[in-house]
Amino acid sequence: MSRFSRARREDAAEASARVEGTGRAATSRVVSARQEEAGDGTALRVDGATVRFGNGRPALDAVDLSVRAHEVVCVLGPSGSGKSTLLRVVAGLQPLDAGSVWLGGEDQRDVPVHRRGVGLMFQDHQLFPQRDVAGNVAFGLRMRRVPADARAARVAELLSLVGLADAAHRGVGSLSGGEQQRVALARALAPRPSLLMLDEPFGQLDRTLRERLVQELRELFTALGTTVLAVTHDQGEAFALADRVVIMRDGAIAQSGAPLEVWRRPADSFVARFLGFSNLVLARVTRGAAETAWGRLPLAEGHAVSPGEHTVLVRPAGVRLVGESGGLTCEVVARTFHGTHVSLRLRPRDAPEVEATCALHEAPERGDRVGVVFDAQDVVVLD
Incomplete structure (x- = not known):
């Protein structure tokens, strides 16, 4: 000891x-x-x-x-x-x-x-x-x-x-x-x-x-x-x-x-990362949307925030998989089985990686290419 x-x-x-x-x-x-x-x-x-x-x-x-x-x-x-x-x-x-x-x-x-x-x-x-x-x-x-x-x-x-x-x-x-x-x-x-x-x-x-x-x-x-x-x-x-x-x-x-x-609503990037969120990206926020390296992300109605430069969090549950041509094109670079769901690490071209979660029967294989869209309810502008 x-x-x-x-x-x-x-x-x-x-x-x-x-x-x-x-x-x-x-x-x-x-x-x-x-x-x-x-x-x-x-x-x-x-x-x-x-x-x-x-x-x-x-x-x-x-x-x-x-x-x-x-x-x-x-x-x-x-x-x-x-x-x-x-x-x-x-x-x-x-x-x-x-x-x-x-x-x-x-x-x-x-x-x-x-x-x-x-x-x-x-x-x-x-x-x-x-x-x-x-x-x-x-x-x-x-x-x-x-x-x-x-x-x-x-x-x-x-x-x-x-x-x-x-x-x-x-x-x-x-x-x-x-x-x-x-x-x-x-x-x-x-x-x-x-x-x-x-x-x-x-x-x-x-x-x-x-x-x-x-x-x-x-x-x-x-x-x-x-x-x-x-x-x-x-x-x-x-x-x-x-x-x-x-x-x-x-x-x-x-x-x-x-x-x-x-x-x-984590207070800032430190709290978000401490809670285990990794989908953080710099953004220019305008009314109803945030311009990011992942494209234009929608914001939920009533999401009161001042326009300007912010860090934006996207919860993994709010990253939805669609056909490759239907959203931000990404390659599946890792997948982890958690029993109730699968975590995916997705790599877009010339942008930070994105974490997503989905049901096992919906999970693509490593190396597959998918499209990604973002749900407004899971996009959070940090103070």
Whole structure:
């Protein structure tokens, strides 16, 4: 294990212990006394959060973010974009060089980790191997001196919610990765945190299991009314789980919005490429159309944009194949089978390549020549 990985693991273990097992009765009184939301319904507010590391480059650059009570917000971004630093700032694990963090309407300046009333869940679970499942879930409650009968009832309730009602006395070492993740979630939820924070919660699980757990978590958070701030690198995960996604770049927020809104209208070329779109081309936009190297692309009615030079995105689903003479002539240079559809890479003459998707039974072979036309609904002029 590298020194960096070991240090991060130690930080995570320390964070879990400090949140779930420190402060005892005093912590319980502080957390229960604090309202879960400010008067305007805001559970978390970050104002101008700035963190600078040794090289002087800001890991966070005056970030503003608010999370409403009962909202699930997922933070996305490439490595080094600042998403994990933002999570650590909110938890109190990373001091700010400037700015502030507010939880439940209260400034968290000088408030230690264990008094913030937040729950933390890391991708490597941080379970206690010497305790059984029930002992892990009950740990934070025991440290807060919750009476035994109330503690047992809360543990039983949570294990039932996460689908492990019969696993209370199993050792955590006997659990699968998905089951360990459920135990870690139950432990984080046990003290009823005002804010649950997830750091790459599914990073060590296979895709099929991740997809199932994301769906289950979405239903669970909705049922419990949990306020969640999650960090993930997986876009599909975030879009399935979140009420709102926040995309970060170089320590700043590049775009924030509902998943469908961000998918339909990326803020700029960076966001579009991060979301996996490759059909980006420079264009001169006039009323109702965009002149590009691929020809004249139609724009949907009501697509309000100022005339002039812009970058235009065409979603692959909006690239339709026709006869070779019926549109922009392209050669099929690659095709990739995805189970439900086929992705095609098309090469026009003297123009950038185009990505298209189509049904398997409609997919041409590599080397074939086809015509391409563009659907106005999938042509987006980026701001």
